[in-house]
Amino acid sequence: xxxxxxxxxxxxxxxxxxxxxMLLVTSCGGESDGELEVLNIDFATYNPLSLIxxxxxxxxxxxxxxxxxxxxxxxxxxxxxxxxxxAGNLHVGSAAGSAALLNRSVGADVHTFYVESQPEWxxxxxxxxxxxxxxxxxxxxxxxxTLATDPFFFLAQTLDxxxxxxxxxxxxxxxxxxxxxxxxxGDVDAWMGLDPIMGDAELAGAELVHRDVDFNTxxxxxxxxxxxxxxxxxxxxxxxxxxxxxxxxxxNPEETAEILAEHAGIDLEVAELVLDERVNxxxxxxxxxxxxxxxxxxxxxxxxxGDVDTEEKVDExxxxxxxxxxxxxxxxxxxEGSEDAAHEADIAEDEDDS
Numbered sequence: 001x002x003x004x005x006x007x008x009x010x011x012x013x014x015x016x017x018x019x020x021x022m023l024l025v026t027s028c029g030g031e032s033d034g035e036l037e038v039l040n041i042d043f044a045t046y047n048p049l050s051l052i053x054x055x056x057x058x059x060x061x062x063x064x065x066x067x068x069x070x071x072x073x074x075x076x077x078x079x080x081x082x083x084x085x086x087a088g089n090l091h092v093g094s095a096a097g098s099a100a101l102l103n104r105s106v107g108a109d110v111h112t113f114y115v116e117s118q119p120e121w122x123x124x125x126x127x128x129x130x131x132x133x134x135x136x137x138x139x140x141x142x143x144x145x146t147l148a149t150d151p152f153f154f155l156a157q158t159l160d161x162x163x164x165x166x167x168x169x170x171x172x173x174x175x176x177x178x179x180x181x182x183x184x185x186g187d188v189d190a191w192m193g194l195d196p197i198m199g200d201a202e203l204a205g206a207e208l209v210h211r212d213v214d215f216n217t218x219x220x221x222x223x224x225x226x227x228x229x230x231x232x233x234x235x236x237x238x239x240x241x242x243x244x245x246x247x248x249x250x251x252n253p254e255e256t257a258e259i260l261a262e263h264a265g266i267d268l269e270v271a272e273l274v275l276d277e278r279v280n281x282x283x284x285x286x287x288x289x290x291x292x293x294x295x296x297x298x299x300x301x302x303x304x305x306g307d308v309d310t311e312e313k314v315d316e317x318x319x320x321x322x323x324x325x326x327x328x329x330x331x332x333x334x335x336e337g338s339e340d341a342a343h344e345a346d347i348a349e350d351e352d353d354s
Contacts (some may be wrong), residue, residue, distance in 0.1 A: 042075040045264040047094040049245040057341025079148040091227040096150035097217030104317040111323035114221035118280040122151040124210035125193040135162035141189040144179030151192035156301040199274040239326040287322035
């Protein structure tokens, strides 16, 4: 086990630079006469409802009357979604609650307007023969983690609970899939996993050596303030389509697993494990007390890690983060969609497969 420990500062800035250039669309432009010509919205394997919407074409159908087209962009992690929201490349992006709070804490004018699910999507993962078999073994260890995401903040809380700090480990900053590869190659002692990649690794033999549902924040959908303020009809439609997807997912668990498996490139068994055991869609979509409570413990780590100057800034960001109007008014749409919707969708070229 490596003995050298180093600190990884400013996780909010340590995101994939390639994500900022992955869009070939105009930078959240296309506004004409007060109408939004193109909605730039992400999809992510850690946001199953986004995959359902993409697969069925419901959003394109519902926005047609508003004259708004849809461009889809894949987010490989909350950090990429946050970067694209900050850069103006996305109107709507998927992120863990902790990552959304960090994004606003560092100055991004974004808000959480919808809660997608309550997942237990992060855990400490190691190989069966690893010296790391629990939090108490992390001192001096090399750990792969995607900075500015729930797994990273899970690591910070796990270390704190074990009487350690981020200074006591060597963090390898890798996107989620690369972290798994590093673990399997023996390049790191442990990996802060994220589903569904983590579920795939688990069934392949990796062990979840530390789990704590309370260290996972909610799966949220976020948007720029300009979008939420200037295009209320589009924002409400996005929210309503998400509600249709939530209802559909609860009524069609087998088909939901098939969609996740296809988009994530995993076996159906893995998708079923993740959705059946570690994702809860039966929650209120309105950002409120439960989300607020889950975010309160992570704020101090923003300051400890050098991302934010003071806890007062984090507290202010938390009080301003939620935009509840659209979720409070949400009613599921009844879009019919089409079988070929995913193939016909306008999906921006992905120049970063990490």
